[in-house]
Amino acid sequence: MDGIHDLAGVSGFGPVEMEPNEPTFHEPWEALAFGLNILCIGVLRAYNVDEYRHSIERMLPAHYLSASYYERTLTGVASLLVEKGIVTREELENRAGGPFPLAQPAASVVADGRASGEKPRYQVGDTVRVRNIHPAGHTRVPRYVRGVCGEVLHVTPPFSYPDAAAHGLPPRDEPTYHVLFQAEDLWADAAGHRETVVVQLWETYLEEIR
Amino acid sequence: MDGIHDLAGVSGFGPVEMEPNEPTFHEPWEALAFGLNILCIGVLRAYNVDEYRHSIERMLPAHYLSASYYERTLTGVASLLVEKGIVTREELENRAGGPFPLAQPAASVVADGRASGEKPRYQVGDTVRVRNIHPAGHTRVPRYVRGVCGEVLHVTPPFSYPDAAAHGLPPRDEPTYHVLFQAEDLWADAAGHRETVVVQLWETYLEEIR
C-alpha cells in the first residue's frame, strides 16, 4: 500500500533530535510492548514479521504519525491478535478501561511474482528499472524508487517475498539485489550533489530496460 | 514542498464520513478562526491567500493530520501573523495559557518560471508532460501528476503564479490549463476503469513532449 509509513522524501518534518545517553527503553510499557511482539513472533508464532510490519502500516495515518515507535508496535501486535481471533477488541478495551485503537483491515491480495528457487535474472552492473506498481497490500518497494532506473550493485540472497508472506500467501524465496540510484534520478531538482541511495529490492519489483 | 498536505493517492485512510444536516460551523471558535482569516486577508491585507495555504502546509505533519480543518486555519493565520511581526508567539501563549503550536519556517525560494503576460504556449488537444520538479517552497502541482503526460482540455485564464506569490516574490500572471490525465497513467495497476482526473496547472509546471 502507498501508506503513510512510506515516508522517504516527504517534506515538512522538523529536525532529527538526539537524546544523550538514551536508555534502551524509556518506560516499562515500552519494554513490555517490544517483548510482547518478540514473544508473539518467536514463541507463540502467532504471525510473521511481514504481517507485523504491515499491521503497523495499516494504522490510520494520523495515529501512525502521532504515535511513538513502541505505541506503533503495540498497536500492530494487538491488531494482529484481534484479527487472528486470539483476543477480542472488547476484552482489550474492557481491560484497558477505554478505547484501544487498532489498525485498519488489510486488503485482499492475490499472489504475484516468481516461483521459488529461480536463479537471479540480473547481474552486478546491470541497469534495471523499478516497476511502477501500487500494490494494495504490503510491499517493500518504496514509492520514491518506482519507475526509476538504477544499477545492480550486489546480487544478494533469495529472501521470502514480503508481498506474499504479509498476507498469509504461500511463502517463497526470491532473488534480491542492492540497487544503486543517483539522487538526481530520484529527487530531480531537489537532489544534492554526489548523493546516492541503495535500496534492496526483490526481483519481482524490477523490470528490464526496454 | 512535497508536504503532508499533498494527500492524493496516499492509502490507508478510513471511510469518508458524512454528517446529516451539518451546520456551517460546529463551534463558535471555528467561525472565529474562519473570520479571522477572512479579516487578515481581505481587510488587514496582512498576507495573501497563497501565503495562507503555504502556512498550513508548513505545519508539522503529525499536527496537520490530527488537526481539524479550522484548527489548521487558525494555526496558519497565527503562524503568518507571528512571522510578519504583527503578534508574538509569547503573547499568544500567554493569552492562551499554554503552548500554541505554529507552522515550521518557509524555505527560501528564488523566482522561477515565465514573465507576466505571455501568450499561452499550448492549445486545446496538445499533449503535455508535467515537469518532474520538487520545489522547496509552495507549489500547486501535486506529486501524483509529476512526470506524467496529459491532454490540454481547456486553456484557462492567466492567474497569479502561486510559487512566487506564496513567498512574497513579485506577483505575475501566467497561463493556466485544465489538463486531463488517464487514471492508468497516474496510478498504474491500481487505477480503476474509465476514470480520469483533471488538474489545473500553471504553464511553468508543464513541458513539451520531446
Place this chain on the structure above:
Amino acid sequence: MSHQRHAKQPASIAKRTSALRDALNEKGLLPEGQLDTVLDATLAQFEETMNWRNGAKVVARAWTDPEYRARLLADGTAACAELGFEGPQGEYIVALEDEPELHHVIVCTQCSCTAWPVLGLPPDWYKSPEYRARVAREPRKVLHQMGLDVPETIEIRVWDTTAESRFIVLPLRPPATEGWSEEQLASIVTREAMIGVAMVTLEASAEK
C-alpha cells in the same frame, strides 16, 4: 522523537483562537470595536447569503432555460453573477455538465477550495484527509461507500481544484420532473449532487 516525549499539551483550540483575536484587537489595527463588527458581518454573510442553495438555483435555472444553460457552460462566472452569485472564491466558476456516459466529481486534494458563491463553505467530509486522499485515486470506490454507484460503463472524471477554477457540477435532471417549476427543481438539488458525490433524486429535500 524526544521532543514528543516531553511536549506539553497545547492550549485548547478555543483558547488559542480567542488569544489570537484578543491579541489582534489590542494592536489597534482597526478602529475600536471594528474587528468584531467585521467578523460578525463576514460570518452572517456565510450563514445567510453565500451558501449552496445559490448553486441549486443555478442548476434549476440551467435545467429549465436552455439559453441560460448554454451561457453557464460557456462562462460560469458570468452566468452565476446574473443570478447575483459572485464574490470571493467565485472569480472563475466552471460548470461541469454531467452526461449519460460522463460523471463529474470535484475535490481539492491539497487544501479544500470550493466555489463559495454557489456552494458556500464546504462540508467537513469534503475537507477531510479521507476524501482528499482517496477520491482522485479510487473515485468509484469512494462514491460507492458514500452511497452512489456509478456503473463501470460511465466515465468518472475527477476535477482537482489546484488553481483558480472553482467548479460546480450540473447534475443530470431526474426523469419525472417534467413541468416542475424552477423552485420545485431547486428544492431537490443537493450540495452533494453539485460536488458530484450524489445524484439528484426526487427523495432529496430541503433538510439535506
Place this chain on the structure above:
Amino acid sequence: MSHQRHAKQPASIAKRTSALRDALNEKGLLPEGQLDTVLDATLAQFEETMNWRNGAKVVARAWTDPEYRARLLADGTAACAELGFEGPQGEYIVALEDEPELHHVIVCTQCSCTAWPVLGLPPDWYKSPEYRARVAREPRKVLHQMGLDVPETIEIRVWDTTAESRFIVLPLRPPATEGWSEEQLASIVTREAMIGVAMVTLEASAEK
C-alpha cells in the same frame, strides 16, 4: 472528520499494553507464569548482551586485523558470528566500508530495521519520522544538522533497509590511533558512527 469530533480519548498506552499482556496471559497459550519469564529473558538479552558495543568490537577488530577486515567485508554475517554476535535481525549482515571519498549512512525508511546483534535496538532518532523522511532525500543537510559536515567532494551513499540485509558502517579509523589496542579502539567507536551520522573521533567515550 465527524468521527474525530466525537472520538473518545484512547486508554493510556501503558494501560493498553498491560491489557494486552493480561489478555494473553489469561489465554493460557504458555504454561502459567512462563509469559513473564520469556518476557524477562528477552528484555535482559537486549539490555545486556545484544547491543551496539558488539559492533564497536567488530569495528576495532577490523581496524587492527586486516584479514578479519577482509572477511567482514566479504561475509559480514560470518565475521560477526566469529566474535559471537548473531541472532534475530542479524541473519544477513553487510558491512559498509567508508573510504576517503565515500561516506555510508544507514536508514530504514519504511519501518526501523537494524542489525540487532551488532547495533542493538536502534535509538529513538533512528526510528523517528524526521530521520526516515529526510535522510534519503537530503542526507548532507540532515548530517549537518546532526553535527557531521561531509564536504561536497565526498559521496554520501544512503542504504535503505528495505529487505533482509542489515547494515553496519565500518567507519574511517581516526589518525593518531596508531598502536592503540583493540579495547582502546572499541571504546571510541559510537553507535552513531556505525550508522553513519557521526565520525569516530578521539573525544568519543564510553558515556555516549
